[in-house]
Every structure is written in structure tokens, then in C-alpha cells.
Amino acid sequence: MMTHKISPMDLNLEQIGEIFKNNIKISLSDESVSLIRQCRDYLDHKLRTDSSPIYGITTGFGSLHKKTISSDQLNKLQENLVKSHACGTGDIVREDIVKLMLLLKIHGLSYGKSGVQVETVNRLIDFFNEGIIPVVYEQGSLGASGDLAPLAHLVLPLLGMGEVRYKGERSAAGQILKKAGLAPVELKSKEGLALLNGTQFMSAYGVYVMWMAERLSNVADVASAISLEAYDGRPDPFFECVQAIRPHRGQKTTADRFRKILEGSQLFSRYKAHVQDPYSFRCIPQVHGASKDAISYAKTVILTEINSVTDNPTIFPELDLIISGGNFHGQPLALIFDHLAIALAELGSISERRVYRLIAGQRDLPEFLVANPGLNSGFMIPQYTAASIVSQNKQLCTPSSVDSIPSSNEQEDHVSMGANGATRLLRVAENLEKILAIELFTAVQALEFRRPLRSSDYIENVVESYRKSVQFITDDKVMYEDIARSVEFIRSFDF
Numbered sequence: 001m002m003t004h005k006i007s008p009m010d011l012n013l014e015q016i017g018e019i020f021k022n023n024i025k026i027s028l029s030d031e032s033v034s035l036i037r038q039c040r041d042y043l044d045h046k047l048r049t050d051s052s053p054i055y056g057i058t059t060g061f062g063s064l065h066k067k068t069i070s071s072d073q074l075n076k077l078q079e080n081l082v083k084s085h086a087c088g089t090g091d092i093v094r095e096d097i098v099k100l101m102l103l104l105k106i107h108g109l110s111y112g113k114s115g116v117q118v119e120t121v122n123r124l125i126d127f128f129n130e131g132i133i134p135v136v137y138e139q140g141s142l143g144a145s146g147d148l149a150p151l152a153h154l155v156l157p158l159l160g161m162g163e164v165r166y167k168g169e170r171s172a173a174g175q176i177l178k179k180a181g182l183a184p185v186e187l188k189s190k191e192g193l194a195l196l197n198g199t200q201f202m203s204a205y206g207v208y209v210m211w212m213a214e215r216l217s218n219v220a221d222v223a224s225a226i227s228l229e230a231y232d233g234r235p236d237p238f239f240e241c242v243q244a245i246r247p248h249r250g251q252k253t254t255a256d257r258f259r260k261i262l263e264g265s266q267l268f269s270r271y272k273a274h275v276q277d278p279y280s281f282r283c284i285p286q287v288h289g290a291s292k293d294a295i296s297y298a299k300t301v302i303l304t305e306i307n308s309v310t311d312n313p314t315i316f317p318e319l320d321l322i323i324s325g326g327n328f329h330g331q332p333l334a335l336i337f338d339h340l341a342i343a344l345a346e347l348g349s350i351s352e353r354r355v356y357r358l359i360a361g362q363r364d365l366p367e368f369l370v371a372n373p374g375l376n377s378g379f380m381i382p383q384y385t386a387a388s389i390v391s392q393n394k395q396l397c398t399p400s401s402v403d404s405i406p407s408s409n410e411q412e413d414h415v416s417m418g419a420n421g422a423t424r425l426l427r428v429a430e431n432l433e434k435i436l437a438i439e440l441f442t443a444v445q446a447l448e449f450r451r452p453l454r455s456s457d458y459i460e461n462v463v464e465s466y467r468k469s470v471q472f473i474t475d476d477k478v479m480y481e482d483i484a485r486s487v488e489f490i491r492s493f494d495f
Helices: 013-021 030-049 071-085 095-109 118-130 148-159 173-180 191-196 200-230 240-244 249-261 284-306 331-359 380-396 418-450 457-466 480-492
Strands: 003-006 025-028 089-092 137-139 163-166 169-172 314-316 321-323
Touching (some): 013 095, 013 200, 025 095, 025 118, 030 118, 030 314, 071 148, 071 191, 095 148, 095 200, 118 148, 137 148, 148 191, 163 173, 169 173, 200 249, 200 457, 200 480, 240 249, 249 284, 284 331, 331 380, 331 418, 380 418, 418 457, 457 480
Parallel strands (some): 003 025
Antiparallel strands (some): 089 137
């Protein structure tokens, strides 16, 4: 069976996707084992030979950093930290995101700057490989001293405490460890802090939504291309010369893609009686392109973050330094989560406007896209549903990163709130998926009224595949099932 070696080298989204898609096992590389051991040995030596206080190792945490801990209590300090910080609440985080948290935490520790034992990292690897998924809660992180509460729940099962999900069941962690023949880990100095400090909760959401965002950006292009064909839209706004004089990368990419996927279309190339289209069609390159650029920038930030050491304090054996810094602060992620949420919401906003145009009885399309409007309401209410979701996304796009509530007796006096931004971002992405499904549902229905003219081979292939799941609607029927099938289609079809 294939194994991915975790090492202090950059992970990318494609590698992570392969690990998850193919259920690939992971293990530490020899290089990482050596680095982790060297760091741990250095820390143990430092504690034996130097009595100077070291934050979180020989002192308390946060505003308790002035409290000195005796040497015989250093291990207990770390266990207490994990137990006391497991204060999450709210909904339970989905299993695939928790599994991402495990992978990213393991990867962060593989750099050998955290002072953990190799045995501790290997136990996290056991959890990942065996599908022992800790129960983590959505609420509780300020996104500043890392994701303290969520990560406490992630690692609590190492101590035989908390809960896990295993083989479809939710159970006490101690019970599952016993079944698996795994003894609880005894944390040494610094280990609890290394496990709890870090941005892996935020980062896992970032990776997960980035997978969705890139896919949904492609879906938005194809669904809007079908809408454009059904609305008898003009090709001019997609001409290369238009993009050349305003050369934003996303705009150019969008227009290039439209020309390619609509190549050979009878509808796109035929004579148009109207001289211009509404902005929701004419400005697709500009609006979709701006969102593409936002997605691209967010990806660079997320990739940097998942390939970083984000716990505290960090240990530099080669420099004989242990530094209490701020790499756990989630501001880089918090800002791009807000930006990305707005970019995805805008793809939904312009999509709903195209749905409205298609059902409005314009350009020889029947009102609400049915043959007998009045007796039939047709596609009237799918647009209502899309409008409702668009409105919710607008509300969800209030920035999280502009908020800060001091904590720990104001020792932590500026926080990012990036964790709230992360969970909110996922809701925005899931909402966009539904809006685009409604546009596809509506656009393919509208396209049928342009027959016998045909679109491009690419679009006709999409429509033919879609029609295997969702049929043309002649008379009113229950539609929520078709919307659900449309969501499943855009999740599974290779656009």
C-alpha cells in the first residue's frame, strides 16, 4: 500500500487531495524523525542545564506567564493545559476537516521546531491512518494563540480523554484506544503547548474551501455559459481585444475559457438583434475574473500557512534559541477568509441575476420557462430560493477579521477571529454551490426553447450528461428533488 512520507517540505493541495482521495497512509520521513529528536534532545538538555524561565515550559500560560512551575510538575502542566483548553461548543466539525487538521498538525510538527516527542507525532499518525477521528467543535477559537480550543479537542484523545468517531460511531476515546491496542501518551514539557498552539483548525477549513472554490469557479463559468446561450447573449464582451486593454489575469482567463467552451456554437455566433446585454451577462469576465484572482491569492496564503511552523514558543537548536513569538496569530488567514467569502458570494449574486433574466419572459423565452404560465408557475420559485441564499451570503460576509476581543487578562489583546471567518466561509461556499445548481437547473431548461439550434459540443455534452439526472419540465412538479440532483451533478461532473 502506498505511504506518503511527511517531511519538512512543502505540501500542496494536489498532494493532500491525493492522500484523501486514495486513502493513502502517512508516516514520518527519516529526516523529520531526526529533526524532531534533535529538537527534543536540545530542550531536555536546556531544562537540565539552564534555570532561566521559558514561557509555557517552565511557566504558566497567557497572563500566568509570571508563575514559575517546579521541574517535577512540568509534565503535569502540559496535561492540565490540554484538559483545561478543551472548551469547544457548537456543531461538531465534519470528519474530513478534522482529518485535515490531523494531517496539517503532523506536518507542522515535522519541521522539528516544536519540542515534541517522535512518539507523540506517531500517535497522531496512528489516528490519521486508522480513521480514529477526534470529536472537535466549531466554536471556541479566537484565531490568535492558534486555535486553542479546537486543537485541545483534537489532541485530548492522545491522553485517552474526550471523544472520537471510529467506523461510523461516536465513542469515548479511551475505549477506542483500548480496542486499537494504543496506550495513552504521557506528555512531556512543552508538548501540550506545541499541540494546542497552531492554526490547523483555520488552515484545514482553508484547504477544504479552496478545493470547493476552484471547482465552483469552473462550475460558475459553465453554468453562466449555458445561461448566456439560452438568453441569446452576445459574444463581443468575450473578445480577446477587450481583455487585452484591461489585462487582469482572472478576467482574461474567464474570457479565454468562454471562447473555448462556446467554440462552434450556432447560438453564440448567430445574428443578435439587441446591441448589448445586461451586466450579469456582459460583465461575466470582469466579475468571475475578479473572483478567480481572489481565489488565486487566497491559495498562496493558505499554501504558505500549511507549510509553516505555527506553534509557540519555537525552538531553534542550531541557534541555541527558544523564542516566544507570534506565528500562531491567524491574521493572514482571517483577512483572506473574509476576502474569499466576498469573492464567492459575488459569484452567487451575479448567478441569481442571470436566473432572474431567464425566467422574466424576455428574448422570446416563455415566462417562468413553461409552455402554459399561469396554470403553471414553472421556475418562479427556484429564483426565490436563489435570492434567499444570496441574501444570506450577504449577511455572512460581514468581515470577521475587523473584530477583536481581548482575552487572558489582556495579555492576548488583539485576536484575528479567523476561526469564525473559517466556519462562515464554508457556509458561504456551500450556499454558492446551491445557487449555481439552481442556475444550471434553470439555464438547461431555458436552452431547450432555442432548439433546434445547438450550442457547442462542450456545452451539449454537459447538457446531455445533466439530463440523465434532471429532465425537462413541461408541467409543474415538485422541484426540490431536482435542485438536490443538480447539486450532486455539479459535485460529481468534471467541468
